[in-house]
Amino acid sequence: WCKGWNKDRARDGKYPGVPFQGEKDWQKYEVARRLKDVVHTIRAQYRKDWKSKELKKQQRAVALYFIDKLALRAGNEKEEGETADTVGCCSLRVEHIQLHRRLDGQEHVVEFDFLGKDSIRYYNKVSVEKPVFENLQLFMKNKDPTDDLFDQLTTTFLNKHLQRLMDGLTAKVFRTYNASITLQEQLKALTNPEDNVAGKLLSYNRANRAVAILCNHQRSVPKTFARSMEVLQEKIDAKKKQVEEAQEGVKKAEDEFKETKDAKAEANVEKKKKLLKRLEEQLAKLNVQATDKEENKQIALGTSKLNYLDPRITVAWCKKFGIPIEKIYNKTQREKFAWAIDMAGEDFEF
C-alpha cells in the first residue's frame, strides 16, 4: 500500500522534496543542455590550449577535443592484471593510434584502434586539425608503444578543469550532449513531412543510428541475420510480381471501359487502381524494412535510446509529425520516459 502511494505521489512531482519519477534522468539531460550554451566557449578554449606552453594543458586540450569530437569515454586508469586491457581517452597508449600526414585524400589523419568498454573495438580514421596532429607527434616522441599517450593527464585533472568551466560538467556529459544534439539535427535533416509513417520511422531509425555510430554501440551480427534477409528479399520479389500483375489489371479494365463505356466497367477501373495503390504501398514498406535492417546489421540502438538521447526530443518529434509514441518506445520505455512524454510539446528544443 505504502509503496503504491509513494509511487503515485512521486509521479506528478507536485510535492516539494519528493523527487518525481525520472528526475535523475531529467537532471542529466538538463546538464547536457546547459553545455549547449557554453560549448562554443569551451571549444575556443581548448583550441587556444593546443598552443599552450604547458604540456599538461596541451594534453588536456587534445584529449578534450577527442572527447568532444569523437564522443570517447573519459578513460579512468584501472588496476592492471585482473581486468581486461581496455582504454578510454585519457588512458590511450601510443600503440592505439597511428598518424598519417595524408591518407585517402585527407590531411592529418589519426587512425584509432583500441578496445573500449566491454572490449568493444573502436576503429576510426579521423582527419584532425593541424595543431592537434602536431601535438600528437610531440606526445609520441621518444615513447614506447606501450607508454601512455597523455602521460601528464588523469581523468580527475580533466574533470576538475571541466567543473570550472561549467557547474556539473564532466567528461561523460559530452557524450550525452553530442548524442542528443546529433539526434535532433539528424531528425531535422532526414524527416520528410511528405513521407508516410513507415518512411518517417526509417528516418528516425537513421537518426538514432547516426548516434549509435558516434557512440560506437556495436552488436554482433544476429545469428539469423542472413537468413531473415533472404526471406525478406523473397517477399519483396513476390510483391513486385503482384504489383506488375495489378498494373496489367488496371490496363485491362481501362481498355474494357473504353469499349463499353458503361458504369460497371468504370467502377472496375477504380477498383483495380485501388488494388494497385495498396500493393505499391506494401512494396515500398518492405523496401524500407530491408534498408533499415541492412543498415542496422552491426549497430545496437538500445543503449543510446535508453541512456543518451533526451526523450523529449523524440516526444516532440512524434507530436510534430503525428507519430504514435508506441512506435518508438515500448511499454517499459514509456514508463521510464513518462516525465518527458507529458513535459515536452512539439516545439521542444534540446
Add this chain to the structure above:
DNA sequence: GAGTAGACTTGGAAGAATTTTT
C-alpha cells in the same frame, strides 16, 4: 594531492515473452 570505497550509470548478450509465419 594520491588512493580507494562505493553510488550510480552504461553495456551487450542471454533468456523470456510475444508476434508473425507456416
Add this chain to the structure above:
DNA sequence: AAAAATTCTTCCAAGTCTACTC
C-alpha cells in the same frame, strides 16, 4: 498449433565520478 523470428526483460559486469581517508 507448432515453429520461427522478433522484441522485451533481465542480468550483472564494466565504466564514471564523488567523497572520503591518509
